[in-house]
Amino acid sequence: MALLPHLGFCEFLPCGLIVVYCIARGVSVHDIVVVGGGAIGCSVARSLAGKSTLDVAVVEKEHHLAAHQSGRNSGVLHPGFNYEPGSLKAEYATEGTRRMKAYAADEGVPIEEFGVVVVAKSDREERRLEVLQDQADQNGVETELIRGADAIAEHEHHADGQAALVAPEAASIDSQQYVYSLARDAMDRGVDFYTGTRVEAVWRRGDGFQLATSSGELRAQYVVNSAGLHADRVASEFGVGEDLQIVPFRGEYYEIVPEKREVCRSMIYPTPDPDLPFLGVHYTRRADDKVIVGPNAVLAFGREAYENTDFDLDDLAETLGYSGFRRLMADPKMLRVGWEELNKSYRKEMFVEAAQRLVPGVEARDFRKSYSGIRAQLVSSDGDLIKDPLFEHADSSTHVLNAVSPGLTCSLPFGDALSDAVLENFDATE
Ligand SMILES: Cc1cc2nc3c(=O)[nH]c(=O)nc-3n(C[C@H](O)[C@H](O)[C@H](O)COP(=O)(O)OP(=O)(O)OC[C@H]3O[C@@H](n4cnc5c(N)ncnc54)[C@H](O)[C@@H]3O)c2cc1C
Structure with a gap:
């Protein structure tokens, strides 16, 4: 156990992760409090501490970091071939993939640079792959369009399709260890972590804020809200994002039994639907060599x-x-998709059927139920799914309202952009 400068202690686990526990006694005062210990909160805190001498703290309601989206995902670094050229997502995903690979190599975070094979099963999907390749070119992402079963088999023996887009820059990373590594960097730069500490209410106090938490009071000149699935609720405490709400969509995974893992050497994805790009179960070989299949996208009842x-x-x-x-649900396409995804959640045979579309040789007995994650999908009051990263400033606060997939991939450039914006706003409100 190592004592932090004040108020608490941290524990270094044998697995190399650090778990940071801080118990607030009395009132603690910081220049900036970041709410949320996921990839975005830890990245922005690390970046803020690297660029300023401000006293920064991260407050996380769980006892561990990366307990929600940042530790319950596919762990894929998505190079930006699938994102509209010129969009923030394309910029951050492309830059983020390259930076995270270098970061993982420097810091010893488990990563495997497998690449991804995006398979087309029809002429329409093949034309879509051509569009994706054009986007990839514009975004500066390396891809190769291959045609015919033999060419696909050279990359993935068991995948079935008539063409495929191969993106060698895609990689698998251990997302939990990545977040802990960011947190370690942040701590080295003087950031304090309060885990097991839920922000419950916020009041204006002087020129800053008073935060009531589950373990005491905190005061801050400035608040950064990166509360993931609860970011809209935290934002509403500041009167921000009133016309937006997070709708939770669960993504469930199966794991392929070890003796059948050879069905996927790298990552096998279906051709994405441009309207609903997060749909479509896929195969991912993770950094720990497990092969997972999923996620689906079903409305979570919480x-x-x-x-x-x-x-x-x-x-x-x-x-x-x-x-x-x-x-959103008034759209007949969304209703149909919603029903299909619900079926994949409650009926294993439907999930397996979707997976067999990509790899016909797998059978139900090859699939074991695994973990799930919940996407914080921001929806506007008009029923639009918000796709680009989004943050808004209010007086002495900044709110990350959307950090949807590939938020993990985007986390380094997004964290830097946020810290720049926060410091500018901090100075302006001083
Ligand atoms: C199923 C799934 C698969 C995905 N796959 C990928 C992928 O392969 N590649 C990729 O790049 N991205 C992927 N993503 C997206 C990526 O995981 C997210 O974009 C990213 O993790 C978001 O990070 P975050 O820090 O914003 O949110 P989170 O990780 O959810 O962190 C928010 C934190 O805030 C805390 N918090 C909330 N409210 C409070 C409060 N009141 N007080 C204190 N703390 C609070 C929470 O406990 C949580 O730890 C996936 C997501 C899901 C769900």
Whole structure:
């Protein structure tokens, strides 16, 4: 155990991760408090501490970092071939992939540079791959379009398709260890971490804020909200993002049994639907060599409802009562997709059928139920899915309202852009 400068202690686990526990006694005062110990919160805190001498702290409601989206994902670094040229997502994903690879190599974070094979099963999908390759060229991402089963088999023996886009820059990273590494860097730069500390309410106090937490009071001149699945709720404490709401979509994974892992050497993805690019179960060989299949995208009946039997009635009522959600679901395509995804959650045979579309040789007995994650999908009151990273400033605060996939891949450049914006706003409000 090592004592932090004040108020708490941290523990170094044998697995090399650090777990930081800080117990706030009395009132602690910081220049900037970052709410949320996920990839975005840790990245922005690390960046802020690297660029300024301000006293920064991260507050995380769980006892571990990366307990939600940042530790429950596919762990794929997505080079920006699938994102609209000129969009922030394309810029951050392309830069983020390269920077995270270098970072992982420097810091010893497990990573495997497998590349990805995006498979087309029809002429329409093949034409879509051509569009994706054009986007990749514009975004400066390396790809190769290959045609015919033999060419695909050279990359992935068991994948079935008529053409494929190969993106060698894609990689698999251990996302939890990555977040802990960011946190370690941040601590080395003087950032304090309060885990097991939920921000429950915020008041204006003088020219800063008073935060009531589950373990005491904090004061801050400035607040950065990167609370992931709860970011809209934290933002509403500051009167920000009132016309936006997070709708939770669970993504469930199966794991391929060890003796059948050879069905996927790298990563096998279906051709994405341009309207719903996050859809489509895929195969991912992870940095620990496990092969996972998923995720689906099913409406979660709670923001942290990780099992398909979990319900949070308040969360569910909030989602169903939201005009943006009702408008989104009024689209017949969304209703059909919603029903299909629900079926993949409750009926294993439907999930396996979707997976067999990419790799026909797998059978239900090759799949073992694994973990799940919940995407914080921001939906506007008009029913639009917000796709680009989004943050908004208010007086002495900045709110990360959207850090949707590939938020992990984007986390280094997004964290830097956020810290620049926060420091500018901090100076302006001083
Ligand atoms: C199923 C799934 C698969 C994905 N796959 C990929 C992928 O392969 N590649 C990729 O790049 N991205 C992927 N993503 C997206 C990526 O995981 C997210 O974009 C990213 O992790 C978001 O990080 P975050 O820090 O914003 O949120 P989070 O990791 O959710 O962190 C927010 C933190 O805030 C804390 N918090 C919330 N409220 C409070 C409060 N009141 N007080 C204190 N703390 C609070 C939470 O406990 C949480 O730890 C995936 C996401 C999911 C769900």
